[in-house]
Amino acid sequence: MFRNLVIWLTLRHASQDMLLAQFKELRRQIPMLYALLSVNALAVAYTHVGYAPNWMTIYVPGALISVSLYRMFAWWFSAEYRNADAERAKILLQRTILLADALAAAFVSWALMLNSYGDAYEHAHVAIFIAITVIGCIFCLMKLPQAALSVTVIVTVPYLLYYGVGQNTVFVAIALNILLVTLVMVRILMNSFRSFTQLILSRSETERLGRENLRLAHTDALTGLPNRRYFFLELSERLEAARLKGSPLAIGILDLDRFKPVNDTFGHVVGDRLLEQVGQRLGALSGADVVLSRLGGDEFGFFVELSEKDARALGQSFCDSLSEPFQINGLTIAIGGSCGVAVFPDGGSTPHELFDHADYALYDSKSAGRGTTTLYSAAHETRIQSDRAIEAALRTAHFETEMEVHLQPIVRGPDARVIGVEALARWTHPVLGNVRPDLFIVIAERAGLIHDLTLVLLRKALSALEKLPATLDLSFNLSAHNVTSPRTALAIVALVRNAPIDPARLTLELTETAVMRDFEVARRSIQMFRAMGARVALDDFGTGYSSLSHLHRLPIDRIKIDRSFVRDCANPTGFSILASILALCASMNLECVVEGVEDAEQLAVLNTLGCDCFQGYLFAKPMPPQALTAWLAERPALDAVATPPARRLG
Ligand code: C2E
Ligand code: CA
Numbered sequence: 294m295f296r297n298l299v300i301w302l303t304l305r306h307a308s309q310d311m312l313l314a315q316f317k318e319l320r321r322q323i324p325m326l327y328a329l330l331s332v333n334a335l336a337v338a339y340t341h342v343g344y345a346p347n348w349m350t351i352y353v354p355g356a357l358i359s360v361s362l363y364r365m366f367a368w369w370f371s372a373e374y375r376n377a378d379a380e381r382a383k384i385l386l387q388r389t390i391l392l393a394d395a396l397a398a399a400f401v402s403w404a405l406m407l408n409s410y411g412d413a414y415e416h417a418h419v420a421i422f423i424a425i426t427v428i429g430c431i432f433c434l435m436k437l438p439q440a441a442l443s444v445t446v447i448v449t450v451p452y453l454l455y456y457g458v459g460q461n462t463v464f465v466a467i468a469l470n471i472l473l474v475t476l477v478m479v480r481i482l483m484n485s486f487r488s489f490t491q492l493i494l495s496r497s498e499t500e501r502l503g504r505e506n507l508r509l510a511h512t513d514a515l516t517g518l519p520n521r522r523y524f525f526l527e528l529s530e531r532l533e534a535a536r537l538k539g540s541p542l543a544i545g546i547l548d549l550d551r552f553k554p555v556n557d558t559f560g561h562v563v564g565d566r567l568l569e570q571v572g573q574r575l576g577a578l579s580g581a582d583v584v585l586s587r588l589g590g591d592e593f594g595f596f597v598e599l600s601e602k603d604a605r606a607l608g609q610s611f612c613d614s615l616s617e618p619f620q621i622n623g624l625t626i627a628i629g630g631s632c633g634v635a636v637f638p639d640g641g642s643t644p645h646e647l648f649d650h651a652d653y654a655l656y657d658s659k660s661a662g663r664g665t666t667t668l669y670s671a672a673h674e675t676r677i678q679s680d681r682a683i684e685a686a687l688r689t690a691h692f693e694t695e696m697e698v699h700l701q702p703i704v705r706g707p708d709a710r711v712i713g714v715e716a717l718a719r720w721t722h723p724v725l726g727n728v729r730p731d732l733f734i735v736i737a738e739r740a741g742l743i744h745d746l747t748l749v750l751l752r753k754a755l756s757a758l759e760k761l762p763a764t765l766d767l768s769f770n771l772s773a774h775n776v777t778s779p780r781t782a783l784a785i786v787a788l789v790r791n792a793p794i795d796p797a798r799l800t801l802e803l804t805e806t807a808v809m810r811d812f813e814v815a816r817r818s819i820q821m822f823r824a825m826g827a828r829v830a831l832d833d834f835g836t837g838y839s840s841l842s843h844l845h846r847l848p849i850d851r852i853k854i855d856r857s858f859v860r861d862c863a864n865p866t867g868f869s870i871l872a873s874i875l876a877l878c879a880s881m882n883l884e885c886v887v888e889g890v891e892d893a894e895q896l897a898v899l900n901t902l903g904c905d906c907f908q909g910y911l912f913a914k915p916m917p918p919q920a921l922t923a924w925l926a927e928r929p930a931l932d933a934v935a936t937p938p939a940r941r942l943g
């Protein structure tokens with residue numbers, strides 16, 4: 294019990310929050326306490342001048358009042374008190390308790406000694422001095438009950454003894470009265486302090502919960518990494534800091550390659566485990582200065598104070614680590630990651646600009662073969678500007694008059710007989726001139742204009758087909774968005790049904806990327822096109838990433854081998870890749886068109902591989918529909934160009 298009392302009196306187990314709260318309250322009250330003491334002591338000393346010796350009415354009170362005033366100013370003005378943290382507050386409070394006790398002892402001794410001088414009035418003044426001062430002390434020390442209680446004991450015990458042994462019943466009555474009042478005061482003090490303690494405890498609990506909530510709100514539950522919200526909040530602050538310091542700040546976005554097929558094939562549980570492991574790998578690679586977040590889905594972000602070169606190296610080390618296979622539930626899963634990086638100040642100046650630019654660079658990494666890191670550069674900036682100009686022009690373009698289709702023949706066999714044409718979009722803008730279709734199609738998709746554009750182009754392509762010999766087919770390109778939008782798919786079906794041509798003459802070309810965007814919707818669209826009687830071709834075959842696995846799962850009629858394979862067909866690697874693709878098509882009984890055949894040598898190699906369907910500049914470039922009619926009419930004369938090598942090899 295005594296030990297507990299000592300522990301309590303010396304504040305040994307007091308919590309930090311509590312100490313700080315007490316200290317704050319006391320800073321407002323203790324100076325008043327010292328002022329009160331000084332004024333009261335001055336009054337008593339004054340009434341005893343002439344009765345008591347000078348040292349008791351001038352020097353002792355002078356010293357006591359000086360100490361009190363010194364302490365008052367210390368509490369009020371000292372920087373040590375103003376800026377105290379919990380540790381410091383504890384020391385200052387302990388010191389206050391000791392000093393309060395010492396001063397209480399000094400004041401009460403002095404007052405009781407003064408009581409030997411003067412007459413009844415002066416005696417009464419001393420009694421009142423002690424009584425009101427002790428009550429004042431209890432009041433002002435309300436938030437430090439250790440000091441209040443010890444001061445009360447130090448003052449009231451000698452006071453009671455002094456008056457109790459005296460003969461004057463008035464003073465005995467006053468003493469008892471004071472005792473009663475101080476007891477009640479102490480009780481009130483303890484009650485009030487208890488509520489104060491509870492208030493502080495609940496306040497710090499609320500603050501703790503608030504901090505915990507904030508932490509949770511800023512954490513991604515799956516990977517335990519900071520989330521998107523935290524990423525952007527923190528990015529703004531770091532960017533400001535970098536701006537002030539004049540240092541670079543690199544922002545990177547990492548996107549997993551092939552995550553969606555893994556999720557689709559093995560299910561969400563495996564997908565989630567995979568994301569967790571990705572988070573761990575990336576976390577292990579990032580130093581303490583890197584802020585790494587999961588931005589959502591299979592996208593991760595990071596920022597760090599690094600130069601362009603180092604940031605790119607970091608991004609690449611992330612990509613490299615993701616290309617190592619993952620082991621999940623006994624499965625070996627190979628994915629990969631692509632990264633885009635933008636560095637402040639050259640790569641952008643606001644969080645969103647930097648983020649967009651990193652995203653733009655990421656898009657480049659994705660289309661340039663994946664697994665790489667691209668740094669946002671001046672070239673990207675120029676491209677963004679021109680994309681913007683194209684987008685603006687496209688928004689106000691009159692599709693009906695500005696858009697056309699050109700037709701490029703597709704030929705088959707040793708005599709390069711024309712079996713059909715591919716419709717290719719051509720846009721002539723009054724100011725921008727001819728804009729490349731691979732540019733404006735993507736921009737039209739982004740701008741939400743592709744639905745209308747596709748329908749205009751398809752209508753024009755179908756009406757061109759009407760004027761061609763009935764033996765020729767038409768191939769028409771669909772964009773990724775067309776394939777994954779049920780609305781567009783339905784509109785295409787309606788348009789074809791209403792056209793005066795046999796749907797069997799139409800082949801719709803779509804790319805793997807389009808299919809991958811939303812496999813199920815894409816498959817439904819494909820089924821719908823085939824149910825109408827049209828055929829479906831997989832375009833740019835070989836440039837996607839999971840070509841082979843998807844071939845099995847899609848009801849397609851034809852594949853078009855990308856021209857990059859033709860370009861490389863003369864070297865041994867290119868040759869063997871092409872050979873294996875062709876073998877695959879043969880085994881699946883798929884018709885196969887080789888695109889981009891430009892010269893006789895390529896054709897010769899392709900012939901040895903057994904290809905017989907081609908498209909390319911060697912035969913004809915895309916041309917306006919009327920030009921095609923003329924070209925077809927002159928066809929026998931041109932046969933000479935294509936046939937000799939074919940015959941030679943045939
Ligand atoms: P694609 O579907 O792969 O079309 C073939 C592209 O290769 C065409 O480019 C064609 O002009 C070009 N080409 C044909 N033979 C050769 C050759 O021997 N050598 C070389 N170097 N190129 C050859 P184009 O017309 O510039 O179209 C580019 C891409 O734009 C198309 O690639 C297609 O993805 C897209 N596109 C064109 N028209 C449309 C359209 O109406 N709708 C959609 N969604 N996309 C279209
Ligand atoms: Ca095509």
Ligand code: CA
Nearest residue numbers: 832833853888
């Ligand atoms: Ca193609």
